[in-house]
Structure formats: structure tokens, C-alpha cells
Amino acid sequence: MPTVIVDGKDIEIGAHERLNCIEVARRAGVEIPHYCWHPGLSVVASCRMCLIETGTRDAATGKITMMPKLVPGCQTPAKDGTVIVTDTALVKDSRARVEEALLIDHPIDCSICDKAGECLLQDYHFEHGQAERRTDLNPFHSRRRDVGPTVTLFVDRCIMCTRCVRFTREVSGTSELMVINRGSKEEIAVFPGFPLDNKLSGNVVDLCPVGALGDKDFLYQQRVWFLKRESNVCGGCSAGCSIVTEHNQDTVYRLKPRENPHVNKWWMCDDGRYGWHHLHDPARLLSAGRLVSSNDDHETVEWSDVTTRLRQDLSGAGRLAVAVSPMLTLEEAWMLCAVARSIDQQAALFVGHVPVSGSDESFPGGFTIRAEKCPNRIGVEAVVALFEPEIRGWNELVRAVGAGEYDAAWITAGYPHAWIDDTTAAPFGKLRLLVVQDLFESPLSKLATWRLPAAGFAERAGTWVNVAHRAQVFAAAVRAPAGVWPEGRLYWNMLGRRGLYDPAAVRRQIAESSAALAALGGDLPAVGVDLRVDQLASS
């Protein structure tokens, strides 16, 4: 195996791995500071923060020959016998000088900067900078430039790493951002009339190592050190991007992409990034209600009563059809099917409405926004297939209800956007019993006997299977609003199971009952597992 020597420590790397010195040093637990390098972008080696000393170790004699000058760690490939030294006085002085240079024109307005607390310039200065200021003192200056509908630029904070410029050229392929002027007067800008306006624009804020690019949605909303971070999966489309939900006191403040080479790499789209506002929409359904026939209105029912009364109502209603929403997690879907079958052994299980908008949108950087605007169709189909001989969808359910084939229906939804019109909903009015579980009022919920609130994506826990059959497990980031039981909790209780809803226990049960889903049995890695790979292995 090729061996790289990092600060005197031998690190073995894979025979065919192409790594730079920063990546190899990281494996040795050594952080080489860097600004301009990003694994998802081309290498420019211009910030010069990652300068290190390198050399080669002769395989036969073990003699080490060092290069006479500093080299950028990002640009230097680590090969067998490469020697990386990061802790010499030469390296430390060089880092201190780069930090000093970057601060010459920086306003140092950390106290009013959104990035403070997660700023590389701050962090590196504490670690590598020098305590004393040697450059002349500038009067305070801070200019703000609007670069697009979602992003604002604090011009003077910029350190010219050009990550954002490269992102718009290489990943989004839209090339809105550019460098203007020359030398120390360089600035990031857009051409007049061509703002930074693409579906991936929010990523440039994540890429910015300093506080230059600000997200208008998050600007001045919360200090980052108050935020708690929960690994999560975006529910905006069937791509199922790995994300981090950043929240405080059950309020979501922003979503950030979480690196996942199998799904979204380092990116997420703006639809997903800003697609959490519905969680805190005051129009959300916040209590379980049952229709009172005397006054044609819904009365609030305590959750402890919902489990028994709902079961009673459904038991006496006749032939039952259930729509299993692709917004539900695998565990919730499975428990819903189990609840339905425990009430009516003949209950018909349909895959719920699958919202589709436009067509798939692909970007040069290998990122795709899916047209299918739900996160778990594949997973729900897999679950329904465990109970039903064939998969039937929403349209068939609508037709069957219209044809009077069922007496009762339990429709789970949970869509963040309006999804059903009066015409489609009308046939459901003829049913003897209609249970609707949704985030918002809809033409359908108006007809419902039982109107149950649903949980939003960050409030659910469980597993989603994306369009590429990759199953990702996540925990709830925030609690559902007061008065709302997430679906998992309701079904868990309706199944008469004890204690708190435990998605892992349900998942194990699913894995044991199905060869197709057996891969869900163990602990899943943070990047998820590909269910098809497992099927290939077991077949």
C-alpha cells in the first residue's frame, strides 16, 4: 500500500486513491488550513493558506529529501513516499503572514457578522494568526452589494478565494458571479442585469469561508452558536439530499447540505434549502378533530382518545381503503399498513398521491433536482408490496372511491403545498367515513370525519428511500408543534405498543419480515445504503 508520511507519522492510503496533501493529512488527524480549496471544485491554489513543506522518502534507503520551498497542500498529490511536514516554523510563519494579509482590508466586523462563530477567517486567525497587528489601521468600511434574490455580498469581508465564482461556473453552470478589478481592488460581482439567480445559488453561501456572502433568508435571524444541528434528509423531492437541520428551541432557522457522495455530494437546491418555512406556518392543522354531526364542525379530540375512537369508527365503517403517503417514513408507512390490516383484514392499501412538478433538472456539476416532489415513493411502494399483491396508486384510489367500491378511506398526505382540488376531492364526500391526515386544510379535509394533523419533514424520524433506492435513516430535528402527534407516534399507539415510538425497533421488524428490505436491519451509515445492491448480493 502506498504510504505517506505526515508529520513523522506513516499513513497508508488506497492503491488507487488520488488524494492531495490536505486530504491525507486529515486522515492523520492533521488539519491543514485552507480557504480556496474545496473537494467539489477545481483547484486554484490561490489563497496560499495550505502551504506546507514536502519531500520524498526513498523507498530503498529510507532517506528523506525535502523540497527547498513551500508548496500548496491542495495542489500537491500525495503519493507513495511523499513526506508532508506541517509544523515547522517556515509553515507557521507563512500561515501567519497569509492571515495578516487577509486582514489588511477586512473590516473585522465580527460582532455584526452572521458568519461569526463558523468563520474560517476567525478560526484560522485564532489558531494560526499573530497576536499583534502590524498593518496600518483602516477606518471602518463595509459595503453591501445585492447579487441576487437569495444572496447578498458584503464586499469588504471577501478574501477572494473564488469558491463562489467557481461554483457558478462548474456546478450550477450559470456563471453569474465573476471577479472584477485587479490586485487588492478585486471584488466579486455580477454583471448588471444578470443577478445570481439559479436553483443552486444558496450553495455559494455555504461555500463562502468568511462572512462575505450572506443568505438573505437567514441574515440576522440567529447567532450560529445558538443553533443545534441534526442530520436530516430533505423532503423536497425524491433526490433525498442529505442535509443538516439547524434549529433552536424547536424553530428551524436554516437547512444546510450534508456531504454525501452517493446523493447530493456537497450541495442542495434552493427549493429544498428554503423549503422549511411551511413548518412554522400558522395555518397548519394543530389538533385532531372529529366531525360533530349536530353542528357540522370538528371538535378537538384528545390524542389519548383518538387512538381508541378512531379505531372504533373505522371498525364499524365497512370496506376500508388507505392511501399511504410518500411523505411518510418507511416505518410510519409500515405501521399504518399494520394498523389498517388490524382493523380490517381486507383493507385496501394504495400508494398515496405522488406530487410531480415539471421535469428533472440536471446541472453540470452532477446535481439533479427531481420532478417527483416527495421523498419516499420507492420506500412506500416497498412497504405496500409487503401487504398487497400489486401496487396501486392514487388515481386508482380516486377512481375506486368514485365507483363506490369502498365505504371508508384513510388518506395520509402531509404535503407542504396544496395538492388536491375540489373536483378530485368530491367523490370522497360520499364515503361513510373519511380520515384525512395532512399539514394544512384542503378541499379533502373539509369533507373529513376525522381531521388529523401531520408532521413536517424535520419533525419525523425514520427512513426515506430516494429515487436511487438509497435508504437514509434520520432522527427528528425538532418537535412537532404542540397538539400534533407525528404519524409514527399515533400508529405506534394504535398498534398498542408500549413506551415511546421507536423507529429503530420498527425498522428491525421490517428488515426481518422482508428480504428486499433486509439491509435496513443493522445500523445504517450516515450516507445510507443502496437497497438494490443488497438485493443483488442476496439473490
Place this chain on the structure above:
Amino acid sequence: MTTFQPVLLEAVGVAGSHTLESYRSRGGYAPLERMLKENQPADVIELVKSSGLRGRGGAGFPTGLKWTFLPKDHPGPIYLCINADESEPGTFNNRILMEDDPHQVIEGIILSAYATRATTAYLYLRYEYPLCWDRLQGAIDEAYAAGLLGKNIQGSGFSLDLYLHRGAAAYICGEETGLIESLEGKRAWPRIKPPFPAIEGLFRKPTVVNNIETMACVAQIARRGVEWFRSIGVPSDPNNPRDPGSYGPKLYCLSGHVERPGCYEAPLGITARQLIDGQGGGVWKGRKAKAVIPGGISMGLMTEAELDTPLDFAGPGKVGCLGLGTAAVVVIDETVSIVDFLHNSCRFFAHESCGQCTPCREGTAWSLRMLERIRAGKGRLKDLDLLAEIGNTMGMMPGSTICGLADGAAWPIKNAIKKFRGEFEDYIKRTNPSGWMVTDPVPALQIVGAH
């Protein structure tokens, strides 16, 4: 001292020297026609290699060796770029060649393209040279009409298209990868190496970048032979196996405080004093030289005592300068304040730094700020230490930048501070009697832009 007969500049002063007819009458293009018939590309490379020709653009890299770095049996295209972005302050040798003898350059280009198997050549011309543009475009048109450019040149089967490209006036476009980026229509930010242009250059194809004067030398080597070329100049140092020697004639651009400034052709190895006192007619107004720039401002400074240094590729380095550079010798007489000189130099580089690498972008601007302040009578002795530190740490040689622009910005700073520190200290103490000893940060001055 025997007078040296100019070769590269033989056409200067001849009426109509820029025309094909005039060039033909001086024996031009005959060697090209002969070599296209009788010689293989490898022979041309061997010819240039054995002549010991080193690039005239500034770095002095052996030209023949550079050509051999091209990948063997490459399916093509291979590109030849001619660097005529002559932006180094004090330098105008390329301009003379392009204005007065463009066909000499074009013959060299055709020969070099033949040697490197390039079928497309780009001549990257500095924006500020309108006469060169006219003369070159005229010469290129003449050459196409005469079948010296285009398809199947002189029935040899070799084809070459030569395009004249005019830059937009930026110093950084003279850096070879900056030039390539600019030719591709991008911002002239020098590329990281490797890959070197010989492997992956213009449009990601193998590329050779050569200077105008180098091309003229190739034409003359083809006409006069290797022995002639090697009879001129300084042989390699036997004690230094890595010294390829400095052969051939060189165009020295003499300017500044001399009686007769101009572009002079002399054998490599002439000393600065010989050049100034001989061709230049001495320092003007009977004064003494205080300092001399050996080869463009980025090469640093020689003091009066160092003027006997030979101006070959190895000479200026021995007295602490960066190198021979473009051989633009600028004389600074004893009345000039070295503070003013350094301020001017720093202003130039702060203006021309492309802004890609942090140490150069911020270092050039910081040094300018300090010199502005020193000249405003608010200097501190500490500034000299800071300037020296910038000079010593900024550049490709310490590894802190991608290209050599920063080295060029650093050398005048460190040479001036090292060789004229006393004058700086006197200046600071005299102009800032109450504050020269301060070491705490002081308020910055408002900088007035260069333009």
C-alpha cells in the same frame, strides 16, 4: 573593444525594412525555404538546442530544451504562442524588432512551428503597440500572399496559420500561462503548474510559448549557423554543471539617465558599465549613477559599485538581482531619491498584481501603502523591516505565489532596502522626526489611485 556588427537589428534605419522585399534582399526566408526542403523538424530542434539559445523573454530557459518537453507523437494540435506582451518597464526590444523587421520574427516563428509541429501560432501583442500591429499584420498578409504562411508552405507539406492577437494592456498577460488564459478569452490569472504548457497549455493542448526576440534569434541561427551563434557571448561556467552558458547577441534596452538611450545589440556578457559608457555615452549631465536596473524593474537594483557585473544570464544574480530579465537597463542618477524609485516600483506592481494569490495581492498593496506613508512624512523604521519581510517572503521562489510576478515585485523592495537602507533611514528620520520610532500600528493614509 571591437565594434559589434548588429545582426538582429541590422535592418534598423534601412528604408522600408519592414517589407518582405527588403527582408528577402537581406537573405531572409532563404534559410527557411532550404530547411523546409532539406530538414526534418527534429533537425531544427537539434540546431536550436546545439546553439545554446536561451529564451529572451526574461527567464532564460533553453529554447531547444523547452521544445523537447512536448509530448512525442501527439496527435495534435500543438500550439505555438509568441509572447509580445512586452510590459516590463524599460523594455522595448520586441517593439523594435516588430516595427523594423517583422519578417525576421515571422521567419523564426515558421521555423519554430515547423520544429514543434505546431500548425497554429498565435502572436500575443501588447495593446499599446499600434505600429507593431500594423507592421505585423502587413507582414503576415505579405507572407500569406507569398506562400510563406498558410497551407502547404513552399510545397513542403507543412502548413501554418499565424494569428495576431492584441491584448488589453495587462502586465500579467506576459506570464506564459496568463497569456494562455487571456488567449482563451479568460481573465489572465496564471495557471498552477504542473501541468506545464508543454503538456497542457492553450485550449488544453501542448503549447510552446516563446518571446519575439527568441524567434528572431532562431531565424538568425538558421541563416548564420550554430558556430556563429556560439562564437558570441559567455560560455558555460565549468564549475557549475547547471549553467547552460549565455550565447548569442542580445538586445539591451538602455534608458533612464543616460546620454544616448536606445535599444542596442551587444554580445551577452557586456558589463553594465561598458553599455552605459559605450553605447549609452555615459550617465547624463556628467552625473554619476546611483543605481542601475539590470533587466527591467522586476530584476532589482545594482549599485554603482556593482556596474562591472556582466549582463549575461548568470551575472546579475551574483550581485543579488533576480536575473538578466529582459535586459532593460535603466540608469538612475545620483539625484534620484531611492524612496521615490521604490514607491514608483511598488505602485506599478500593486496596480499590476493579478490578485489571485493572497501574498502578492495583499503584499504589493501593503508595500505601496507603506511607501505612500513614508513619502508623506509619516514613515517609521519598523516599516523597513516589514518591507524587507514582504520582499523576502513574497514570490514563486519562497513558494508563496503561483507565478513570478510577485518575485518581480519583491526584488526591487528587498534590493532597495538592503542596498540603500541608510538612505531610507535618513529619509524617515528627517521627514518624521517625532514618529520614526513608533512601532504600534498607525492610521492608514488614503491612497490615490494610479490612474
